[in-house]
Amino acid sequence: MDGPDDGRLHEISARLHREDPRFARGLGDGRPRRPREYRYARAWLLLAVALAVLGAGIALAHGLLVAAGLVLAGVAGELFDPHRGTRHRRAPRRF
Structure with missing residues (x-):
């Protein structure tokens, strides 16, 4: 029997498989692995x-x-930030 949130859960599962298949496969096998942003x-x-x-x-x-x-040490320091791609993005200004 399908519940009201099953569509949402399937969408989340599909997005997880698309974004990080190794992490999703590990969850399915019962052996979780680190997500991509923490490798x-x-x-x-x-x-x-x-x-x-x-x-x-x-x-x-x-x-x-x-x-x-x-300079290389600075670049390496930036790679340790798990949220480096999500910050500092602004919406384009509309005139």
Whole structure:
């Protein structure tokens, strides 16, 4: 017997499968996995590279490497934000 909210639940389920199939498959199997916005493998890798470049720049006393390491560390820091795509979006102004 279908309830009044079944259509909504099917819509939510379909959207979840479309946006993050790995997470949805894990929920269906009973082994939940982290959602896409909380997977930080790339951010950790970029942070490690940034620290290596920064350390090399300090050891070699080369300003360009130091600057590149700091920029990469900033980019890696931004990747750790789970809501980076949803903030700072404004509606277009209408005249």
